Amino acid sequence: MQNRIQQAFQKKGKGLLNVYFTAGYPSLHDTVPLIKSLTQAGADLIEIGMPFSDPLADGPVIQASSTAALQNGMNMRVLFQQLEGIRQEVPEAPILLMGYLNPVMQFGVENFCREAAAAGVDGVILPDLPLDDYVAEYQDMFRRYNLRPVFLITPQTAPERIRRIDELTDSFLYLVSGPGTTGGANTQAEGVQEAYFQRIEAMNLRNPRLIGFGIGDKASFQRACQYAEGAIIGSALIRALEGTDDAPAAAARFVSSVLK
Amino acid sequence: MSTTYQQPTERGYYGQFGGAFIPEMLYPNVEELRQQYLDILADPAFQQEYQQLLRDYVGRPTPLFEAKRLSAKYNTHVYLKREDLCHTGAHKVNNTVGQILLAKRLGKTRIIAETGAGQHGVATATVCALMGMQCIVYMGEIDMERQKPNVYRMRLLGAEVRAALSGSRTLKDATNEAIRDWISNPVDTHYIIGSVVGPHPYPDLVARLQAVISEEMRKQLLEKTGSELPSYVVACVGGGSNAAGAFYHFLEEPAVKLVAVEAAGHGVNSGHSAATSVLGKPGIIHGSRTLLMQDEDGQITEPYSLSAGLDYPGIGPLHAFLADSGRARFISIEDEDALRAVAELSRLEGIIPALETAHALAALGQLGAGPDDVVVVNLSGRGDKDLETYLKYADTIL
Numbered sequence: 306m307q308n309r310i311q312q313a314f315q316k317k318g319k320g321l322l323n324v325y326f327t328a329g330y331p332s333l334h335d336t337v338p339l340i341k342s343l344t345q346a347g348a349d350l351i352e353i354g355m356p357f358s359d360p361l362a363d364g365p366v367i368q369a370s371s372t373a374a375l376q377n378g379m380n381m382r383v384l385f386q387q388l389e390g391i392r393q394e395v396p397e398a399p400i401l402l403m404g405y406l407n408p409v410m411q412f413g414v415e416n417f418c419r420e421a422a423a424a425g426v427d428g429v430i431l432p433d434l435p436l437d438d439y440v441a442e443y444q445d446m447f448r449r450y451n452l453r454p455v456f457l458i459t460p461q462t463a464p465e466r467i468r469r470i471d472e473l474t475d476s477f478l479y480l481v482s483g484p485g486t487t488g489g490a491n492t493q494a495e496g497v498q499e500a501y502f503q504r505i506e507a508m509n510l511r512n513p514r515l516i517g518f519g520i521g522d523k524a525s526f527q528r529a530c531q532y533a534e535g536a537i538i539g540s541a542l543i544r545a546l547e548g549t550d551d552a553p554a555a556a557a558r559f560v561s562s563v564l565k
Numbered sequence: 566m567s568t569t570y571q572q573p574t575e576r577g578y579y580g581q582f583g584g585a586f587i588p589e590m591l592y593p594n595v596e597e598l599r600q601q602y603l604d605i606l607a608d609p610a611f612q613q614e615y616q617q618l619l620r621d622y623v624g625r626p627t628p629l630f631e632a633k634r635l636s637a638k639y640n641t642h643v644y645l646k647r648e649d650l651c652h653t654g655a656h657k658v659n660n661t662v663g664q665i666l667l668a669k670r671l672g673k674t675r676i677i678a679e680t681g682a683g684q685h686g687v688a689t690a691t692v693c694a695l696m697g698m699q700c701i702v703y704m705g706e707i708d709m710e711r712q713k714p715n716v717y718r719m720r721l722l723g724a725e726v727r728a729a730l731s732g733s734r735t736l737k738d739a740t741n742e743a744i745r746d747w748i749s750n751p752v753d754t755h756y757i758i759g760s761v762v763g764p765h766p767y768p769d770l771v772a773r774l775q776a777v778i779s780e781e782m783r784k785q786l787l788e789k790t791g792s793e794l795p796s797y798v799v800a801c802v803g804g805g806s807n808a809a810g811a812f813y814h815f816l817e818e819p820a821v822k823l824v825a826v827e828a829a830g831h832g833v834n835s836g837h838s839a840a841t842s843v844l845g846k847p848g849i850i851h852g853s854r855t856l857l858m859q860d861e862d863g864q865i866t867e868p869y870s871l872s873a874g875l876d877y878p879g880i881g882p883l884h885a886f887l888a889d890s891g892r893a894r895f896i897s898i899e900d901e902d903a904l905r906a907v908a909e910l911s912r913l914e915g916i917i918p919a920l921e922t923a924h925a926l927a928a929l930g931q932l933g934a935g936p937d938d939v940v941v942v943n944l945s946g947r948g949d950k951d952l953e954t955y956l957k958y959a960d961t962i963l
Contacts, residue, residue: 358732358864359850361744362588368731380862406586407849411863432588433849437576457589461751466592481590485749 308451309399309427310476313349314513314534321535322526322563323350323515324542325403326556327370328387329379330356335552336387337394342553344398346560349535350515351395352430355384355404362432364488366540381412381420388424401428401455415446422450428476430455436473444473455479460501464508471510480505480533482518488540491519502532523563538563570816570883570892577765580889582882585764587852590748594756595852597671599766605670606663606773618662619777622695623652625659627778629785629941634913641934644789645916645944646782648807655919655946656778656807657688661757663774665692668755675699675754679743681708681736681803682874682921683715684946685759690724700724703742705735708873715950733867736803736877740851760804761881764852768809768881775810782941783814796938799824800945801925802895803839803875805884807945812893822894825884826928828870828921829897839868839876840897842888850879856888871900871954872920874946898927901961907948908962919946920954 313321324343328336340351356371356379363371391400402421409417409431421429429452434443439454447454453476458467460483471478480502483493491498505514513534520529521541529536545559546552570579577583577599587595605611619625627647636643648656661678668676676698680686686702693700702719706728709716719726732738740762747756761768761775783793798815800808802825815821830838838844841856848857850865858866858878870876880888887893898906903920906927911917918926922945934940948955955962 359737359741361741361851362590362748364745365731372731375864405849407857407859407865408863411848411859411861433586433852435584435586438584438586459590459593459751461593462589463593484590484751486745489749 306451308453309397310350310453313399314477317349319534320530321349321515322347322560323352323535323537324348324560325352325354325537325539326542326546327354327356327367327374328384329374329377330370330543331373331546331549331552333377333379333383334387336384337391338553339556340391340395340400342557343560344395346557347564348398348560350399350401352401352403352537355381355402355408357405357408360405362486364486364540366488366543370543381408381417385420385424388426392425399427400425401430402426403430406431406433414443418446418450418452421452426452428453428455430479432457436470440473457481458505460484467505467508467510471512474512476512477534478510478512478514479537480514480516482516482520485518487518489519499532506532523565526563570887571813573765573769577769579883579886581847582855582885582889583765583768584854585852586849586854587764588748590751591744594747594751595764601671602667602766602770605667611666611670614666615663619659623658623662624650625777626781627651629782629789631789632914635910638913639929639934640936642939643929644795644939644941646778646811646941648778648943648945649916649918649922649947653684653688653691654949655684655688656775656810657685657759658691659777659810660759660771660774660806661685661688661692664755664757665696665698668757669696671755673753673755675750676757677701677703677743677746677754678757678759679703679736679739680759681705681739681877682872682919683708683712683719683950684874686724686726687715687718687722689757690719690722693724694722701746702726703729703739703746705729705733705739707734708736708739711954712873712950713953735873737865744851760806761809761883762804762851762853762879768853768883771806772809772813772883775806776813778807778810778943779812779814782811786939786941790939794818794821795941797822797824797932797934797940798943799826799925799928799932799940800943801826801875801921802880802884803828803877803921804879805881807943809881809883811943816892823887823892824928824932825887825893825895826925827895827897828872828875828924829899830869830871832899833897837869839870839878841878841880842895843897845879853879853882855879855882856885872903872924874919874921875924896928896931898924902927904958904961907955916944917948918944919948920951922946
């Protein structure tokens with residue numbers, strides 16, 4: 306069974322923009338208005354962060370937005386309530402939930418899958434869910450609810466492991482651009498990153514690829530699109546939302562600045 | 566696969582606790598360690614170097630001291646395993662000596678560590694100086710304030726101390742920052758975790774490196790009491806490394822009662838506590854499924870203890886299993902009772918314990934030990950680092 310993630314890649318092919326923001330940030334009820342304004346401004350995929358107290362893979366910007374969102378009262382129940390009916394307003398754009406395993410486990414993984422599917426969510430990114438645990442415990446459940454897992458690949462991921470990851474999903478591969486947490490600058494020597502992207506490209510994998518971590522403006526987005534079907538922007542969008550009283554407008558301006 | 570208390574499964578589980586819940590960025594490092602640690606630890610050349618350093622540098626074996634005045638007070642036989650006499654002042658160095666040798670064999674050139682009370686940070690800075698390795702220690706901003714002497718010791722030893730400014734700015738947050746550093750430096754860096762926490766194989770690795778404590782205890786008890794086995798072994802638990810070391814060679818001896826002492830802070834139900842075995846439920850922290858203090862949404866809650874080494878919202882997965890299975894008894898001790906135990910040991914035996922260790926001593930009255938029992942308390946660290954705190958609470962202590 307196809308889902309919206311595959312359809313989005315088939316339809317556009319190249320230059321897809323996946324934007325990440327933290328649910329409940331900058332204010333609790335910005336979630337749905339942000340999804341609408343981001344898609345209207347041209348974002349192709351929407352990745353909603355489920356805030357966690359201790360986001361190990363994230364840099365300071367997403368840490369701060371997570372803390373603020375939790376203080377605003379965001380939690381899994383509130384998020385699923387907010388997403389109710391989102392598919393009437395945003396029928397096509399794939400929606401992914403990104404977060405850490407512990408809040409999902411406490412909510413109940415099956416409950417989580419059921420609620421996510423009911424809301425029209427297409428994919429799930431849980432960076433601290435080990436591959437073996439996914440296969441042993443959750444793969445059947447994800448399939449039953451037509452939810453696609455998205456797995457990360459880094460410059461250190463071994464080729465056979467990349468092949469295995471590629472077999473385990475029908476969505477896209479999340480290429481982490483280099484060492485570091487989200488929102489960091491690229492500090493790699495010239496050519497190192499390109500060689501890594503080209504090495505992955507040459508593997509002729511089943512899934513399309515999106516490059517994330519350290520992508521934050523038009524130049525870095527376009528550069529990433531040379532090596533993959535698209536890219537993911539998170540921290541830079543969050544920064545654009547900081548201190549604004551009209552988050553949807555600020556989000557739309559940001560997306561336009563990347564795509565114009 | 567069956568688990569014993571001593572040996573986790575191949576995937577690092579003690580019962581339902583353990584595992585390696587880590588983002589892909591850490592996978593190659595942790596997997597490399599998992600594949601190699603048992604072979605490296607078993608290598609005779611490694612063992613020779615490790616044992617020699619434990620003897621000549623750390624000062625092992627540490628004495629097992631019969632505390633006669635303390636024994637008289639509690640009407641039992643109390644022995645103190647003097648880990649406070651280790652070089653750097655606590656048991657932490659047993660682990661760092663082993664891990665620095667491991668890091669060299671893995672070809673790593675840069676060492677990172679987290680620290681709460683600063684003892685693990687000092688022990689890491691010490692072995693890095695010894696081996697000429699770069700050392701970066703993450704420490705919560707609050708802990709840097711309450712354990713100032715250790716911050717200065719680390720700097721004197723050539724380490725860079727970086728303040729963790731997120732969350733409660735204590736041990737949990739220092740660990741988060743160390744993990745983020747490792748994500749950012751995946752090739753040249755080894756992370757020396759200071760406790761039996763983190764993703765597999767760390768809990769097992771650190772337990773094995775601390776197991777020398779109970780290995781020596783057995784020999785010393787045989788010599789002093791005629792039996793290798795005591796009635797009780799008592800140790801404080803934050804993450805649980807000194808307790809893991811003190812329990813290790815008694816885990817499969819059901820006759821030995823194991824007592825783990827947690828920090829109750831202002832009281833288990835006060836909202837300011839670090840008694841994880843009481844307040845925690847299964848969850849994931851720092852790559853391990855264990856008992857964890859968290860709210861109903863799975864957000865990790867801020868622990869509290871006056872002692873910087875015990876205010877951690879989780880416990881090592883081995884300890885979660887010991888609590889869950891009933892193999893160990895868990896007791897929690899409030900700040901004030903720990904402070905009183907500092908005074909008691911100082912006055913009765915002329916030994917000033919670390920505030921963490923004082924929690925274990927404060928449990929002596931609750932054991933139910935009789936005149937024929939032998940109680941070993943693991944005296945995990947000395948109190949020099951806590952003098953400022955002891956001065957501040959002099960009214961309680963004196």
